[in-house]
Amino acid sequence: MQFQLDAKIPSGPLDRKWSKHKFDLKLVNPANKRKYTVIVVGSGLAGAAAAASLGELGYNVRCFCYQDSPRRAHSVAAQGGINAAKNYRNDGDSVWRLFYDTIKGGDFRARESNVYRLAELSVNIIDQCVAQGVPFAREYGGLLANRSFGGAQVSRTFYARGQTGQQLLLGAYSALSRQIAQKTVSMHTATEMLDVLVVDGRARGIVVRDLRTGRISTHLGDAVVLCTGGYSNVFFLSTNAKGCNVTATWRAYRRGAGFANPCFTQIHPTCIPSSGEHQSKLTLMSESLRNDGRIWVPKQAGDKRHPSDIPESERDYYLERRYPSFGNLSPRDIASRAAKERCDAGFGVGPGGLGVYLDFADSIKRLGRKVIEERYGNLFEMYESITGEDPYTEPMRIYPAPHYTMGGLWVDYNLMTTIPGLFAAGEANFSDHGANRLGASALMQGLADGYFVVPYTIGDYLARSGPSGLGSDHAAVASLEREVGDRIKKLVSLNGNRTVDSIHRELGRLMWDKCGMSRNAAGLREALQKIPAIAERFWREVRVTGSGEELNQCVEKAGRLADFLEFAELMCIDALERNESCGGHFREEYQTPDGEALRNDNEYCYAAVWGLRGTEGGRLTHDLTKEPLTFENVHLAQRSYK
């Protein structure tokens, strides 16, 4: 499917676009708002914020989450902080600077207008959260504290210990809970969206499965907002929660939504390495550790000595060697790739040689154990509890892990997808982070979309389009429910000799090897050969126990994997099509002589928007539409950290 893309970017100067646009947006009369039903899928930062705000406005909102409570969405796990251009530190921050850092951090593959709006709204988010009672860290004088984060030279990150995501989510959850009590929002927990109902080219509802009873039902609405997060679990092992999945956005894709830049994924450099086959997920260690830790591997490949037995002269501090000016504080994408390069060359440490040392010995010697304990105590404890090793006396072992996905459903300036009435917010859309996201920007985007963008733009859509008017007796409703039910029945009938997880691991390993931290055309072609074979094995060899009419996590996992298997192909196709390196997308063929990412602005300065064409020989086929990115306010530059 080819699209006639209209990003609906308002005209006028960058810093006036959003205020002008807000004035141009149509309003829904307060008395009419309750006649409209808005469906919000997901209850993370974007979803809870959107549902609460729409409820406050008077819309009739239905919110859905797969967890047993909206408070558990994976936004809860974000550690570091949230950026905002408050300039409380008087260090030269501004909306413009936050905008510029985000555009540059994204390696110039995001839309200027959206990113500027994000930077503008960042200040309102902090106000809103403080008013809700979010206990951000404060100075002794009682005012808000800030910390520094990667990719910026100003101190603009607000935080609540190492649990910023949790506190922001609980703020949004409390606002949502208030609306639930006031009955403007009806909350459907343990309910998973399995398809979106599109009739006559407009999104009119969703089909869901009650995860406790297996009951399949349709919820009709006048607009649908997907706030369903990212797809890092295509790699099986990632820092995402186990339940995170691509199903909602992929089902939307299959119904005609465009999917933009699926190959833009972020691999976080400091995670605890996998300790063996039993590993079910990976745990992030905050990037702040690189302030005081030195990263190294032995100079001799396969060196099995204990790290303390390896003398200084036989250690390779490869980040300091390759990037003398940024050293251990090189950006995420650079640090991740450098670790992979050393491990691939046989210098890795720990089980399977998939790890590098992050060593605090020098800092402990210089600053004393107490200072390190104050700065990183909780992280050191977490590391000790997972690995059983004491990072005060021996270096941590770390390795990169999939963490965030910049790609997502294509949306216009109003955050509407290519399907009228279907919106996407937060990590589920592609809009703000380009090819690489800066730290502390995911929380900002989720809340900006949910609190401050969607509540305005949905009103405009509803005012222009009117009620959906589709009755539950419409033939399309029964037909889609049947389709979803048949799919569950098909999954339950699978009676092979492999588990869902074993196939998911197989897919994950392939994606990690061929479409992970670095990619090349031959590898991507190989993956595109192998994925359909894995999918075939899935449908032939997997075993699903129990029935579809009860709580059955086996069926849930199988359905999600089936969608990942289809999606993985598109990810590889996109990575193969983008013949350049930018941000998290590193194509080995396109690098500078000293191994850095080589962007190609002449040919690839666009968002790649994929649309489903159809099926050929049992395989999905896809069309590419390009949304050219125009930069009127920033100069496209090559990033260098040497």
Add this chain to the structure above:
Amino acid sequence: MKLTLYVWRQKSAAQEGEFRRYDMQEVSPDSSFLEVLDLLNEQLILKGEEPIEFEHDCREGICGCCSMVINGRPHGPKKLHTTCQLHMRNFEDGATVYVEPWRAAAFPVVKDLVVDRSSFDRIIQSGGYISVNTGSAPEANSVPIGKEVIDTAMDAATCIGCGACVAACPNGSAALFTAAKISHLGLLAQGQPERYDRVLRMVDQMDKELFGSCTNHGECQEACPKGISIKYISMMNRDFIRATAARVMDPKGAMKAQ
């Protein structure tokens, strides 16, 4: 390492449950407790048996999904850890381990180790918020809050809503959970306008949900993976008494007509 697991199996709330024995071989001491259940489930599925249902999601101790009592202790033997953060090196080779769901009248079993904790959500819905609409917030730094106050509020706000406190309490009380939210908001300047109304409504809802009363056992504090102190229960009680007094007395201390 080897393990003998006795896991609570219960098909549904309506059916009776029982412990079932599973002998595990070759368990890696580096695996987490949930990864052992993953491994067991893989084996069960391949034998055509139904896997054990259990709640889990983030697997890093913050989402609050974990809801298992391990050898009689919510979240198992390691203090300040959730089940998903518990690693097998904390058990001896050949250990016998009993795994059962949270047990409390307000947390009915859904299936196996999964319980229904929606009562917690309803307590929050009854008043666990500050009434502020999107867009109406004043400038964030307009109200200074002392560092000690914010730190005390944060200690309470760190609650993950897992329900270990209820599972540990001999009375099945939700006092620690409810008190943590009441104290978090009640300590902040922003939470003052609704402070006394909030405590009345939340305590009332807590009572409606079949949670028992707090009789100061302190087991909740011991079991809490986030180390939330029972001092917050005292704070809640103080606010509750004040609020109750305010409800029955006028500002001069005379009894109001009820």
